[in-house]
Amino acid sequence: MKFFDEQANLRAPFQKIVKGLAVCYTIAICLMCFLPQSVYPTLKSMETPGVQHFGRITAILTPFNTLVHFGKIPDLVDLIFIILQNVANIFLLFPLIFALCLLKPNVRQVKKVLLMSFLMSLAIETTQVILDLLFNFNRVFEVDDLITNTLGGLLAYLFYRLIRSVTT
Template sequence: MKLFDRQANLQAPFQKIVKALAICYTIAICLMCFLPQSIYPTLKSVETPGVQHFGRITAILTPFNTLVHFGKIPSLVDLFFIILQNVANIFLLFPLVFALCLLKPGIRQFKKVLLISFLMSLAIETTQAILDLLFDFNRVFEVDDLITNTLGGVLAYLLYKIVKNNIDSSRKLL
């Protein structure tokens, strides 16, 4: 049995597998993003420059905060962890958006994926701020997370396009 049909859509049994994986990953995102920050082990306390406090809500509202405050990062270890966090945020929505591209032909357009990725990221960041306000979960609303999560969604879309183009090309060769 082939993975994709003639229109480069997933075949039915594989759709079920990808749907199940997408549901599991959505649950994992919720656990990663909405549980109190204090339950996660930390290697060390990294203080990110540019942090602002609005009562119990903590935010970093400066776009490209790491670059803007580069000179204020106290050590190379802190810089490494800050960059690692940004890279991890790029890939936070990547698997989910890739699965959505595989499963939902209606969203397979750049503008739609961009909007969906941004809105998912905004929902995560807003929910984190609300949870911090209500329960003091020690979460931070970050503009850079909106940027990096959205970028991850766009990269997932580009990977989908590459996969689709390779499927289309291989079919033409046959």
């Protein structure tokens, strides 16, 4: 069974499945990104090096913060935890951007995917700041999240291109 038609668009039965999964994943992103941090179990109570506090707003404004403050990370467990956070951020938007590439031919351009991924990430980070101001959700605005989420969008686009080339 072919997933794509002659114009490289996803066939109708698969479109419904992908749309449903995209809606579910969008809800999951909202839950992951907008619930208070206290809802989630804490593995370590360390503060990431480079954190800045502006009243109730917490931010990491240094690009590539883990690399810049590598020597300030106290132990291997903390380093692994920080690296895993960055890897998770790479894949945060991956499923959603991949679904959009499958469903929307007009977004299948690298510039559009990069812009869309960056703007989604910026919206998430900005909303977290607003939630922190209004409700003290203990969220952190991170420049690295903008970078890693955008990278994840790019990887989703490249994965879409690979899947399309293999299956058409």
